[in-house]
Amino acid sequence: MAEEHKKGRYRIIGLRLTGEEFGKLESGWKKSTVGKLSEYVRRVLFGKRITVYSRNQSTDELIAELIVVRRELHAIGVNFNQAVHRLNMLDHSPQMEVWVKRFERDRDAFFAVSNEVRLKVNSISEQWLP
Template sequence: MTEEKINRSELLQVRLTPKESERIHQKFSHSTCRKFSDYVRKKLLDKPIAIYTRNQSLDDFMAEMIVLRNELNAIGNNYNQIVKRLHSLQHVEEIKTWLLLNESSKQILLKKVDEIKSKINQINEQWLQ
């Protein structure tokens, strides 16, 4: 089924106050319409218009996840440096020290993973309400 190209030859002019124009353009900017004329035409003909919506709880969640991701990346980098150091160790005392340091890094990592799980559970509870 092919769509015929519609030739729109009728022109409609409307005078608006600056506030009215601003209000219409503001609503247009939140729609998924690519052209202002498409938006106005749909509005005038009572056709459905898809609107972008923001979910503040999701935005907050994503901001917290970004911070946690950056912290996890830093922990991962530290861990990689520690493992490289381990491969260069030759004495038992150095290896014991590495094991103690590795244990503290592991605890930090587990704590961050628990924070991520907690945040995911919080957002899950909010969405399920």
């Protein structure tokens, strides 16, 4: 009678698994959004819904490409800032010509990377959109 009035989980089930069985169980749990292994086992046991993470290979590739592009654009931005700072400090014409040439080189690099980004986004949008 006392057990009927208890609330919560108080019953324990001992379960022995092989390494392979536990590996499969753990793998499924880690792919899911369930925080605790015990909750995952209960959901599997009682046929409740389990949300699973899935990965999209094209999205992973896009993210990797965008990380590289972000680094390149950041480096170009730093070079732009340095160029503008130096141009403001210069008072001699010959030094100014060197920095203008560097600025033009960085500008061309920026537009080249921007064009790559545009082409990559167009390619991905053609894949994703019917």
